[in-house]
Amino acid sequence: MGDWSAARTLRGLRTRLERLFREVAKFGAVGAVGFLINVAVFNLCIHTLQLAPIRSGVISQVLAIGTNYLGNRYWTYRHSDKRRMHRETVRFFFFSGIALVIENAVLAVSHYGMGYTSPLADNIAKNVIGLGIGTVFRFWTYRTWVFVSGSGRVLAGSRSADGLPAEEERENRRAVLK
Secondary structure, eight states, rough: OOOHHHHHHHHHHHHHHHHHHHHHHHHHHHHHHHHHHHHHHIIIIISSOOOOOOHHHHHHHHHHHHHHHHHIIIIITSSGGGGHHHHHHHHHHHHHHHHHHHHHHHHIIIIIIOOOOSSHHHHHHIIIIIIHHHHHHHHHHHIIIBOOTTTOBOOOOOOTTTBBHHHHHHHHHHHHHO
């Protein structure tokens, strides 16, 4: 009996890790598109339109946030509960707004507080350090509070008490019954 329990636990752990890896990969792919938009628009605003760094950062990030919402909603977390889209959208933009403040606060400290005003310094502060911190924050909040199922689980789908997909749980029951 203990062997079945250990095997089921290991299989459940492996399934959860595979699911987490797919989630991180999709989140990363969507984020990469958002990153390209963020960097391109930020540098366009600063160098071509001659806007201030923080204003450029906010404009670029708002465009990236819109792109990321579509990618995450309809690809990364497409299985989440669609009956709660209004609440999900409000939460997404709320947490993205906090990440926007984090990212641009790092830029402000670097540019105005520490005097690093070169284009390279602005890009490193905003698009490497600020974006890195903001990305960790976004991933955690999106999977914890934004894209959840009706039962409060991330990536809704029918799951057993062990966290196994319904198909795998049915297979386990069949094996036990044989």
